[in-house]
Amino acid sequence: MYIDVKNILHELNEEIELLKSKVSHEPKLISLVVEPDPSTLSYLKTQKKTTKKYGVNLEIIESHNLEEDLNYYNEDKSVDGIFVSRPLPKRYSELDIARNINPKKDVEGVSFFNIGSMYYEEELFVPCTAEAVVKIIEENTKIQGKNVVVVGRSTTVGKPVAILLLKRGRDATVTVAHSKTIDLNEITQKADILVVAIGRANYIKQNFVKEGATIIDVGINVVDGKIVGDVSSEVVEKCEVTPVPGGVGSVTSLILIRNVFRAAINNSI
Amino acid sequence: MYIDVKNILHELNEEIELLKSKVSHEPKLISLVVEPDPSTLSYLKTQKKTTKKYGVNLEIIESHNLEEDLNYYNEDKSVDGIFVSRPLPKRYSELDIARNINPKKDVEGVSFFNIGSMYYEEELFVPCTAEAVVKIIEENTKIQGKNVVVVGRSTTVGKPVAILLLKRGRDATVTVAHSKTIDLNEITQKADILVVAIGRANYIKQNFVKEGATIIDVGINVVDGKIVGDVSSEVVEKCEVTPVPGGVGSVTSLILIRNVFRAAINNSI
Known part of the structure; x- marks a missing residue:
């Protein structure tokens, strides 16, 4: 069976509407892009449409000096949220973003401050995809005591x-578990809840999963021009699986939008 | 068999001597204590002896306002390292330390900055006990691909x-795994390397472990006036186990001292 995320999307939509009613300005979101390739630019175009639909002004800015640009927009009062497009060129690492981005504008939840808060069990802005995964799990199954x-x-x-x-x-x-894990399927077979973020199309087959498990597919792979996940389609005969597209990605997009409104409210106080 | 940590202690001693030769002042370490109880004070007395032995000046300061005191010593140029004694009274949480302590003086590695660096795979100051655990594992067994x-x-x-x-x-x-894990022994039995930090005397018995596993006992419990770990003594018949006392705790103490010297070097640049 496929897991339906429409309830979560509905709830997030309602949350966004509520937040929107509390903000008096159109939130401004900056996307810094370093050495953009065509696929990044095409992705950002789609994102521009989504943000517009929700009344967020997304500005895409090509960055030639990431630290300098982060410092600039960190201070710019007219900017509510900032994120940096991936992939990053090799001379930069995730650390360069995490160390330098203003935590109040860090709508993707990657800064030291937001990671640190999460580590100490306080959830402010947490990485959007991770929050989406947790939301979907919470909506669909009991977590306490389960093997994830x-x-x-x-x-x-x-x-x-x-x-x-x-x-x-x-x-x-x-x-x-990860790419260096030995006998991966022995480990995944024991999971009541399985979260897959490998980045290899249809990698998880029936022999990797336990009957009745809840499976969250975070993979986004392109095969013959079609987007597919990391979980092979026949797994749905044994388990509850999130669809790709239309699963984790859809929830993640709305979480980002919601975070922009949260940042905008904090910015206007 | 018990695991002998004397090689690690020897290496740390050498590292400390080397660092010491590069510092021209006696490093000053501040321990903030909020509402100290007798056992905390007695523990600090022992720590005072250890630090003295290594040429570190430990000052124990009773704090009535943790945030204010952290801010004060964060800025005080004569102070190289700061740590806050546990247990904390209920009105404070680990977050209050993590958010406020100067990362450069955070010799216990608990600040947002140091936790964030560790999260992004850069090890600066990391939590001392965790570093001790990892050091002992690395010294005694291969880690790659193992189930920990x-x-x-x-x-x-x-x-x-x-x-x-x-x-x-x-x-x-x-x-x-943790206190809410169901059938804990089924999970621990599969471990090639088992790290135990439960805080319950002799909790891990032979039926919790796999023959030949490497076991790191982080527990410190007092039973009939004697200090014992979380791992029951008969487990040494099946596995390699760190002793308590004389295992993780001894390594942790030296890591803290080493960190104070590292902080002192940074402070004198």
Whole structure:
């Protein structure tokens, strides 16, 4: 069975409407792009449409000096939120963003301050994809005492999902596996809840999963011009699986928009 | 078999001597104590002896306003390192320290900046006990591809050990279990490396472990006036186990001292 995220989207839409009614200005979101490639620019075009629909003014700015530009927009009062487009060129690392972005404008939740808060179990802005994953799990199954396996150890999915699910009150037992894990399928087979962020099309087959598990597919891969996830389609016969597209990605987009409105409210106080 | 940490202590001693030769002043370490109880004061007395032995001037200061005092010593040029004694009274949380302590003086590695760096795989000051655990594991067994189970999800042991062992190059597959984990022994039995930080005397018995596993006992419990760990003594018949006392705690103490010298060097630049 596929997991339907429309309830979550509906709730997020309502939350955004409520926040919108409290902001007197059109929120301004800056996307810094370093050495953009065509696919990044095409992705940003889509994002421009989404933000426009929700009444957010997205400005795409080509950056030639990331630290300098972050410092500039960190201070610019007219800017509510900032994010940096990925992929980054090799001379930059995630650390350069995490260290320098103003935590109040860090709508993607990647700054030291926001990561630190999450680590100490206070959720302010947390990495959007990780929040989407946790929201979908909470909506669809009990978490306490469950064995969760997260495949992937990135700073935007694997690590934050693990930290968020370990939080007191959620109380999952969490395993983080990754590309260097030996006999991955033996580990994933034991998962009551499986979060997959590998980045390899249709990698997770039926022999990787336990009957009845809840599976969150974070993968976005292009195969023959079609977008597919990391979980192969026949897995839906055994498990509840989020669709790709239309699952985690849709929820993530709305979380980003909601965060921009939250930042705008804080900015106008 | 018990694991002998004397090689690690020897290496740390050498590292400290080397750092010492580069510092021209006696490093000053401030311990802030809020509402001290007798056991905290007695522990600090021991610490005072250790620091003295290594040529560190430890000043114990009773704090009536933690944020104010942190701000004061954060700026005080004569102070190289700061730590806050635990337990904290209920009106304070770990967040109050993490948010306010100057990362350059944060010799325990608990500040947002240092936690954030660790999260992004850059190790500056990391939580001392977690570094001790990782050092002992690295000295005694291969980590890559191993299944590590960490029992406990604290901000000073469980979470940082997990993050440090997931780091690229170390590449462990890591499970974090805790007090809400169901059938804990089924999970710990699968561990090639088991890190135990539960805080319950002799809790881990033979039926919790796999033959030949490497076990790091972080527990410090007092039973009939004697200090014992979380791992029961008969486990040494099946596994390699760190002793308590004389294991993780001894390494942790030296890491703290080393960090004070590192901070002193940075402070004198």
